[in-house]
Amino acid sequence: MSRLVQRITASIRFTPACVFPLLIGGSAIAVFLAVFLLPVYAKNNSLDRAIQDRREALERQELFAPIHARLTMQLREASSLVVGDRQDIQDTPKSPEEAVYKLSLLAEQAHRLGLLGVTPHPDSLSTQDNLAAELRLAGPFPQLRDLLITLLAQPWLHRLERLEISGGADVEEFRVGVSVRMDEGS
Known part of the structure; x- marks a missing residue:
C-alpha cells in the first residue's frame, strides 16, 4: 500500500x-x-x-x-343576569350593514355615552359569518361598563377584541374592537 x-x-x-x-x-x-x-x-x-x-x-x-373559556362563560352569565329580560337583547344580524346598525343602536342606547362612529374592518366585509368592527365612543367610564355588559349579553357577539381608553378626567374616549357573528342563512 x-x-x-x-x-x-x-x-x-x-x-x-x-x-x-x-x-x-x-x-x-x-x-x-x-x-x-x-x-x-x-x-x-x-x-x-x-x-x-x-x-x-x-x-x-x-x-x-x-x-379564559371559563371566565368568558362566567362573564356572559353575569352580563345576562344584569341585562335580564330587558329589550337590549337583539337578534343575530344577517348582513354587515345590519351588524353595524345593531352596534350603533346599542351604543346610542347607552345613556351619557356619545357614539363617535362604528367602523367595520374592510377585510371582514368579504366574509359571510364574522364582522370585525370598531366602536368609537366618548363619555364617562361607568356608562362604557354598562355598554360592555349589554354587548356581552348579545348571543351574536363573538368576542371583545380590544379596548383602548384615552382622554381626561370628565370625558374619556373609548375604542372598542368587537367581532360579530352573523347569521349564515342570509
Whole structure:
C-alpha cells in the first residue's frame, strides 16, 4: 500500500502552472461559502428562534385556554343576569350593514355615552359569518361598563377584541374592537 502511495505522489509535480488553478478554485469555494451559505445559516437560526417563540406562545395559549373559556362563560352569565329580560337583547344580524346598525343602536342606547362612529374592518366585509368592527365612543367610564355588559349579553357577539381608553378626567374616549357573528342563512 505504501509503495502505491509513493508511486502516485512521485508522479505528481507541483509546478506554478498547476498550483495557480488550485488556489483560484479554493478561493472561489471559500467566497461561495462566505457569500451564500453564511447568510442562509444566520437566517435559518433566526427562523428557528421565531418558531420556538411561536411554540412557547402556543403552549401558553393552550395552558390558559380553559381559564379564559371559563371566565368568558362566567362573564356572559353575569352580563345576562344584569341585562335580564330587558329589550337590549337583539337578534343575530344577517348582513354587515345590519351588524353595524345593531352596534350603533346599542351604543346610542347607552345613556351619557356619545357614539363617535362604528367602523367595520374592510377585510371582514368579504366574509359571510364574522364582522370585525370598531366602536368609537366618548363619555364617562361607568356608562362604557354598562355598554360592555349589554354587548356581552348579545348571543351574536363573538368576542371583545380590544379596548383602548384615552382622554381626561370628565370625558374619556373609548375604542372598542368587537367581532360579530352573523347569521349564515342570509
